[in-house]
Amino acid sequence: MFIQDLKNDFYRHLVGKRILIIVNYDIDAICASKILQALFQYDHMLYTVVPIMGITGLRRAYGEHQGDVKYVLLVNCGGCVDIVELLQPAEDVTFFICDAHRPLDVCNIYSDRQVCILGDAALEENIPAFETIFHDSDEEDDDQDQSDEEDEEEVHNDSGAGDSDGDEDSAQRPAVRPKLTRLERHEQRILRQRARRQWESERDRIMFEYTQFSYYGRSTALLIFELAWKLSKDNMDLLWWAIVGISEQLLLGKIESGAYTLELEQIQSHVSRLTNKTNDQNTMSASKISFENDLHLVLYRHWPVTDSMRYSRYASCQLKLWTLRGEKRLHELLLEMGLPLVHARQTYSSMDLVLRKEFYSMVERLAEKYDIPDIVYGTFTLSYGYRSRYAAADYVYALLAIMESVKKHKTPEDCFMEASDALNRQHKQLLGAGIDNAKLLHAAIFRQVQSSLEARQVHSAGSFFYYVLQEEHAFFSYPYALGLLAKFILRGHVATSRARAAPDLPLIATCPLDATQGMCLLVGIAPVREDSPKNFFGKAFEQAAQKSKTTLLQDFFEPSVVQLRQSDLTRFLDALTVLLT
Amino acid sequence: MSRENKLFGDKAFELLKDLERSSQTIPAFDDDGVRQVLEEIKAIFEENVAQASSYNSSGDRSLWPLLNYRHAALQRNKRCLLAYLYERSKRIKALRWEFGPIIPGDIKQALCEPEVQFFNNYSKSLAAYMCIAGCSQGQGIDLTNNLRPPKSLYIEVRCMEDYGKFELDDGELIHLKKNSQHYLPRAQVESLVRQGILQHIA
Numbered sequence: 185m186f187i188q189d190l191k192n193d194f195y196r197h198l199v200g201k202r203i204l205i206i207v208n209y210d211i212d213a214i215c216a217s218k219i220l221q222a223l224f225q226y227d228h229m230l231y232t233v234v235p236i237m238g239i240t241g242l243r244r245a246y247g248e249h250q251g252d253v254k255y256v257l258l259v260n261c262g263g264c265v266d267i268v269e270l271l272q273p274a275e276d277v278t279f280f281i282c283d284a285h286r287p288l289d290v291c292n293i294y295s296d297r298q299v300c301i302l303g304d305a306a307l308e309e310n311i312p313a314f315e316t317i318f319h320d321s322d323e324e325d326d327d328q329d330q331s332d333e334e335d336e337e338e339v340h341n342d343s344g345a346g347d348s349d350g351d352e353d354s355a356q357r358p359a360v361r362p363k364l365t366r367l368e369r370h371e372q373r374i375l376r377q378r379a380r381r382q383w384e385s386e387r388d389r390i391m392f393e394y395t396q397f398s399y400y401g402r403s404t405a406l407l408i409f410e411l412a413w414k415l416s417k418d419n420m421d422l423l424w425w426a427i428v429g430i431s432e433q434l435l436l437g438k439i440e441s442g443a444y445t446l447e448l449e450q451i452q453s454h455v456s457r458l459t460n461k462t463n464d465q466n467t468m469s470a471s472k473i474s475f476e477n478d479l480h481l482v483l484y485r486h487w488p489v490t491d492s493m494r495y496s497r498y499a500s501c502q503l504k505l506w507t508l509r510g511e512k513r514l515h516e517l518l519l520e521m522g523l524p525l526v527h528a529r530q531t532y533s534s535m536d537l538v539l540r541k542e543f544y545s546m547v548e549r550l551a552e553k554y555d556i557p558d559i560v561y562g563t564f565t566l567s568y569g570y571r572s573r574y575a576a577a578d579y580v581y582a583l584l585a586i587m588e589s590v591k592k593h594k595t596p597e598d599c600f601m602e603a604s605d606a607l608n609r610q611h612k613q614l615l616g617a618g619i620d621n622a623k624l625l626h627a628a629i630f631r632q633v634q635s636s637l638e639a640r641q642v643h644s645a646g647s648f649f650y651y652v653l654q655e656e657h658a659f660f661s662y663p664y665a666l667g668l669l670a671k672f673i674l675r676g677h678v679a680t681s682r683a684r685a686a687p688d689l690p691l692i693a694t695c696p697l698d699a700t701q702g703m704c705l706l707v708g709i710a711p712v713r714e715d716s717p718k719n720f721f722g723k724a725f726e727q728a729a730q731k732s733k734t735t736l737l738q739d740f741f742e743p744s745v746v747q748l749r750q751s752d753l754t755r756f757l758d759a760l761t762v763l764l765t
Numbered sequence: 766m767s768r769e770n771k772l773f774g775d776k777a778f779e780l781l782k783d784l785e786r787s788s789q790t791i792p793a794f795d796d797d798g799v800r801q802v803l804e805e806i807k808a809i810f811e812e813n814v815a816q817a818s819s820y821n822s823s824g825d826r827s828l829w830p831l832l833n834y835r836h837a838a839l840q841r842n843k844r845c846l847l848a849y850l851y852e853r854s855k856r857i858k859a860l861r862w863e864f865g866p867i868i869p870g871d872i873k874q875a876l877c878e879p880e881v882q883f884f885n886n887y888s889k890s891l892a893a894y895m896c897i898a899g900c901s902q903g904q905g906i907d908l909t910n911n912l913r914p915p916k917s918l919y920i921e922v923r924c925m926e927d928y929g930k931f932e933l934d935d936g937e938l939i940h941l942k943k944n945s946q947h948y949l950p951r952a953q954v955e956s957l958v959r960q961g962i963l964q965h966i967a
Contacts, residue, residue: 221948229948230919248940
C-alpha cells in the first residue's frame, strides 16, 4: 500500500507512539534517519534507531525488538523483499517502508494494511496489475466444488460431444453455463487448467520483466525532508542532509544525472526559501547553503589539484592519467589553464587566492577541448564560519570512507554511528578525519587501477568483463569501495581497450572477503555506454547460481552485490557466461 | 634565595596561587606551606612584641612605622590563610553536590582531617534539609539532581553495551543493545547514563 500524504497518514498517525527505525548502511539512509530523528525529537516521540547490514541483520534486529514495538520504519531497506513473509510479524505491527531501492516487492505494494510504502504510486514504473500476478485461490475451490456437485447430479445428454466453440464460450461465461455431459465437463476442466497454466506463465513473464532490473528511485532523504517541510519543521541542517542524500545517489551512480537535475530545481527553491527565512544572512559566519556549478573532481578543495584530477574517475579515464602520455596531457592542460605547477601541487586551500577564484572557470573553459565536458555539474556547497566550506560531494566521500573504515577495534556499527555523527556540524574533526580517509581510499583505488590495467588483469568472458582481486584488501573488501574500484577499472579498461564492443560490456569484480571463511564479494557493474543505472546482475546472479548449483548469499539490499564461496567462483562465472551469451 | 630577599607574606601568597593554579578539583592540603606561614606570623609577632615593649619603656617613636608595617604584614598573612581555607571549603561543598555523600578515594587523600569532618557535617545538614524541603510531598527531594534546569524532558542516548530489556515507567519495554540509538525520557535513563551503559549524545 502506498502512502502519499506523509503528513497525515504517516506522521500524524505516529505522533505519541514509540517507533523502531531500522536503517540500512548507506548515506542516503543515514541522512534520512537523521532528518527523521530531528522530527521525532521535536514531537517528543520515543524512538530507537538500529543500523543493519543486509537481510539477516534486518531479521535479527526485528527479532530483538519484537513484541516491544508496534510501529517499525524501514529506511532504505526491506522494500524489495516480502516483509510479512520475512519477519512473520504479529497482526498489530505496522511497517512503514521508505526505500529507494527498486523494484519494490509486489507483496508489499498490495499489502492492504500491514505494510505501508511511503511514496507516490504514480511515480513508480510499470507495477504489474493486481489481477495479473495474484490469483484468488478461493475462487478455484469454488469451481472445484461446483464441478463436484455437477458430477453427482446425473443429467441427460445433450448432443454428444459439444463442439469446441461452444465450450470456449461457456468457459468464458461460467454464469450461463448449461448442463453438460461428463465429457464436456472434463474438457472444460482441462481448458480451465490450460488457461491457468497460461496465466501462470504469463505471470512469470510479467514478474521477470518487473524484477529483471534493479535500480533506484527517489532519494529517501529528500522524501523525508519534504515531509519536514510540509510539517514546517525544516531548517538548514535538515536541508543539507537531504542534499547529501541525493548527492550520494548521483556520485555512486544510483540515479541518472537527468533525474538529479530535475530534483535540483526543487532543492534550489528550498534553499532560497530557507536562506531568506534566517535573518542572520548578512553575517559571514552564519551557515549558508549555496547552489553553484562545480567540478566532478574528488575532494579538490582539500587536495592538490593534480592529485584530485588523477584520482577522479571521470577526468582520469578521459585523459588516461595512469599512463605517461596521460601525465603529459595533464601538464598540458595545467599549462593552458595558466596554473603554475607549484600551485597545482600544493593543497588547494594554500593556492593563490586569484587562482583559486578562477580555477572553476579555467577548467570549464578547457573542458570541451580536453574532452571532459561532463566534468561540470550543479551542486550545493555549505559554508559556515570563515574557513569551513564543503561541497555536498565532500560530505559524501568522507562519510563513505568513515562507513567503510572497519577495523579490528571498530565494528561496522561504530562506523555507522561515527558517520551519522559526522553529519552534525559540531563534529567537524570527524568529518576532517573522514576526508583524510577518503583521500587514502581514492589514492588506493587509483593505484589498484593503474597496476591492474598495466598487468591486464581485466579479462573478457565474451559477454562481460571480469576482474578478480586475489588478496583481501583493507579497502576493497567492502561493497561501496569495491563498487567504486570496479567502476574505475571498467571505465579505464574501456578507455584503453581497442575492442569496439568494450563500452557495451558490463564488469564483474570480486574480492575475497574473509580469508578464514573463504567467502568473496561479487559486484556487478553496468556497461559504460549504458546511461541508465539499471542493473540486471541481481537476477542474472540468481539464475547463474541456480544453474551452477552454487550457494549465493544475496544478503545485501543491493541485488548486484552478492557473497559467494571462493571455491565456487569459477563454476559460477562459467554459468554466468553461458547465461549471458 | 637568601632570606633577606623574601618579603613578608610571600609564602602565603604562594599558597593561594598554588591553589588557584592547580587543575585538580582539590589539590592536596599543603600542610608544609600552612605551617611555614604560621611560623612567619609567629616570628613577626614576636619581633613586634619585643619592639613594642621597648617602645613602651623608651618611648622611641622611630620604631613606630616599622611596627605598623609588621602588623599589616601579619594581618595579610592571616587573611591569606583564611582565604586558602575558605576556598577549599567552598570546593568541598561543591564536591558534595557533584559526587554525592561519599567522597571518592583519590579526593579523600587530598583532604586533611578537619576538612573531612567539615564535609561530613555539611553532608549531614544538606541531607537533613533535603528531607524537610520535600516534606509536603511526603518524601524528601534530591536537590543534587538537575542542578540546572534540563533543556528537554527527553535525551538522545547511544547504547554502549548490551544491557537487555529496560522498562520505562509507562510499561514500554525497550531493548538496549550495543550501538543502537534511542530517544528516551531523561529522568528514567539518567542512572544508566551515569553507569556508562548509555551515552548522552549532545
